[in-house]
Amino acid sequence: MRVLAFGTYDVKAHPRVQVLIDGLREHGLPVSEIVEPLGLSTAQRVSFLQNPASLPRFVGRLLRRWSVLALRAVRLRGAQRPTHVLVGYLGHFDVLLARLLFPRAQIVLDHLIFAAGTARDRGAGDGLRTRLLGLLDSLALGAADVIVVDTPEHRELVPARRRDSTVVVPVGATSSWFEAPGAPEREGVNPLSVVFFGLFTPLQGTRVVGEALRILHDRGVHVRATLVGAGQDSDAVHAQVDGLPSVTWQGWVDGAELPALVASHDVCLGIFGTTAKALNVVPNKVYQGAAAGCVVVTSDTEPQRRALGDDAVLVPPGDAEALANALAALAGDPATLADVRRAGARRARERFTARAVTEPLVEVLTR
Incomplete structure (x- = not known):
């Protein structure tokens, strides 16, 4: 049994792929890699696909990576040929190439997101572009022998005829998060330290985070907060928290440095959005924050309750008042x-x- 991790994934931007590779190796399965990172975030990929004028640039970049992938793949001979090909996260296109290059291998697609669902979550309607992204989802799923999703809720989004070929694998966290030095135990009146990192999308509910921090400030509850990243809703959050002396905002932190930064805080915030997708996921920051030794505070949804049980603080989605109350209770x-x-x-x-x-x-x- 020879597993090949294949595609344009980037483990620095999307560590989920590294979790799968590490896990397979720790179970004794040999895993090699052929990877040429595309160099685009999820937001950039969705933007390219939603904007017809920019699509040629996306296709050109993808084809250049594919040419290198194909050249490296055809050099595999005999015992080097994989029996299983793992196509990494955001592999909607890569799985089609894998199917062509490795017709006899079992193709495993890590289908962590549905392209059409992500577009809707970020404000797209149900027009032609979203329907085309839905077609892309269907083509990707059709090219895979095994489909990997992260929650049972996402498994239900897979067409019924393919659910028997779908396996639920939680996102998990890489070893760097477990090895990060944790925050010291709080003593006396030391302020509670809170960190949020992400792309500030509606799914993450960062407007709720900003409103909760404003509520705490207005109540006189001193909580030191670090916000990391930027994105769709970051301007709105800036409007809520700019001027608060207890809030520090950083640009994106390098992936190698992020675990230590998060682990130096008492609380890691998860997601608080109310979109359909927000109710169906357990985000990577929840797994990573727990691995880093933080108290995870996130929304009380079925997938997150199932993953975290009583070992986290859960609040209703979209409820800034409840989030502020939870943080104030921990601070005291x-x-x-x-x-x-x-x-x-x-x-x-x-x-x-x-x-x-x-x-x-x-x-x-x-099997």
Whole structure:
């Protein structure tokens, strides 16, 4: 059994792929890689696909990467040819190339997002472009032998005829998050430290975060907050928090430095959006924050409740008042903060490691 991780994925931008690779290797499966990163974020890819004028540039970039991938793939001979090809996250196009280059291999697609659903979540309607993205989803799923999703809710979005070929593998966290040095135990009146990192999309509900921080400030509750990143809703959040002395905003932090930054805080914020997609996901920051030893505060949705149980603080989606109350309660109760922190870290070590989350995939591949 020889597994090849293949495509234009970028583990620095999307560490999910690295979790799958590491997990398979820790289960004893040999995994090699042929990868040529496309160098585009999820937002940039969706923007390219939504804007016809920019589509030729996207296609040109993709074809240049594909030419290198194909050249490297055809050099594999005999015992070097893979029996299984893992197409990494955002592989809607790459899976089509993999199907052509490796017709005898079992193609495994990590279909973490649906292109049409992501476009809708970011404000696109149900017009022609969204329907074309839906067609892209269908083509990608049709080219795969095994489809990997992250939640049972996303499995239900796969066409019924392909659900038997679909396996749920939680996002998990890479080892760097478990190894990051954690925040020291709080003492006395030390302010609660809170971190949020992300692309400031409607799914993440960052306007709720901004409003909650404003509420805490107006109440006189001192919480030190670090916001990392930028995106669709960042201007609105700036309008809510600019001028608050307790809020620090950073541009995007390099992936190698992010675990230590997050681990230096007491609380890692998850997502608080109310979109359909927000109710169906467990974001990577939830797994990563728990692995880094933070208390995770996120929205009370079925997937997140299932993943976190009682080892996190859950608040209603879209409810800034509830988020502010939860943070104020943690700020005033260091003992509870420490208890939840330890419980979340223990759950992460037991369930969120690469080895743990990939067990269902290994079972499928080794049948």
